Amino acid sequence: MSNGTVTFWIVILAIGAAFGALHGALFNDGPTLPGIIYGAGIGSLVIAYERGVFLAGYRDRLRRLPTLAYLAAAAVSSVLVIVVAMSATGLLVWALGIADKTLAQAVTPKLPTIPFAMAVSLVLVSVLRVRDLIGAETFANLILGRYHRPVSEERIFLFLDLAGSTAYAETHGDLAAQDLLKAVFSAIAEPVRRHRGQVDDYVGDQVIVSWPIARGLDGARCVACVFAIRRALDRDRKRWIARFGLFPELRAALHGGTVVTAEVGVDRHKVAYFGDVMNATARLEGLCRDTGRSVLISDAVLARLPALPDGVEAEALGAHRLRGRSEMMVVHALTERRRLALVDETRRRAEAERRYAVARG
Incomplete structure (x- = not known):
């Protein structure tokens, strides 16, 4: 399951939705459809940023910073991405008419939710980085214990x-x-x-x-x-x-x-x-x-x-x-065959250039 597959993003959406439901169970009266949509939207946008789907050049520049500066800049950037993801998802919820909120209420991030979103993002990003380090298939096999024996x-x-x-x-x-x-x-x-x-x-x-x-x-x-x-x-x-x-x-x-x-x-x-x-x-x-x-x-x-x-x-x-x-x-x-043709053409050109140089003395 690579980053570019539909399956990968379906799984990310599902995990984000699950954490959205968990947030409702922990801090509100229980899971709600808007909360699940918020979780899916925030989770997918955060992971898209982490995987370089957008702002890839910006992330590359961050990595070239000294370690302490990189950690500080990465943390601030993550908060900003979460805030933007909350507003974008809120706009979607309002446009669909799912939540009984005004536009301003829907797109204004809830500050108490940001620490929870940060913690969830940290968990997801850490797991994905371990997965990248050892390979997606190997990671799945280790989790499932396929090769314990x-x-x-x-x-x-x-x-x-x-x-x-x-x-x-x-x-x-x-x-x-x-x-x-x-x-x-x-x-x-x-x-x-x-x-x-x-x-x-x-x-x-x-x-x-x-x-x-x-x-x-x-x-x-x-x-x-x-x-x-x-x-x-x-x-x-x-x-x-x-x-x-x-x-x-x-x-x-x-x-x-x-x-x-x-x-x-x-x-x-x-x-x-x-x-x-x-x-x-x-x-x-x-x-x-x-x-x-x-x-x-x-x-x-x-x-x-x-x-x-x-x-x-x-x-x-x-x-x-x-x-x-x-x-x-x-x-x-x-x-x-295509490559052989290219090699032959390169050789013919080199031989023609050699003969031309010899002829010119």
Whole structure:
């Protein structure tokens, strides 16, 4: 359930409405329809602000302030958003004729309600930030206790690695490299959500994404996700070069099979995967360097796909012995016809420019 889905906002509206009903039960004669609408309206607008639906640039500027100044400015901003949300929701209640109030009464915030709204907002925002930190699906699994006991399941894993990040860090420094990684990871997030993948971990310059086997195979979703990520980066090629002096090239490896999934940790809990599949996928990603291919997929996954997405082609590379493993793995390279055409055109232009320069002496 990502921020942009209808389900996410329905849940937020429902939670806000529930707190509106709770406010009526605690401070008035009981839950009322206007109170429920106030709760839904205030809750959804506060979360929309926190998620950057509006005033995103303002929030980004706040984050760049020193810590104490940021905390003070964030608190004042939250109060102002709540006050505006109360007035906007009051206007809606008055327009619908639900409450027996004048317009002035409906849009004037009730000062005693603001501390309650602040407390509720703090709870909602804190929960959502924890959810963002560990991932929505992992968060739900931890809440439901799905992996309190180890579970054997089939999953598809996508390992994505940013090529050249070490050299970039050596040239530009670790802070600049971190800015690059942050921007790349941010660009990856939307295509992963759209293809119902789950970002499981960030390891240095590597991202680990996974799907339950049925979800990943359905419509070749796991393969489509890879090329959606590549297209998303391609669309902003000029911006990447202008900002970082390079275009981020990703190496990708897809493999799947049976893993043991379990909740681990004491002070910090997480859902982790155990089994040979994880090691094999990491080794397959390393094979991208040796083969000079950007996207590799194991035969174990390719053979189970109903069909490849339109425009994507598979080239058999035969069996390879991966580093640190005795077993051979049959591997295929994936390419997109559109991307191949762009690469060929770039090569033709470069060759034409070279010949022109030679001719001019």
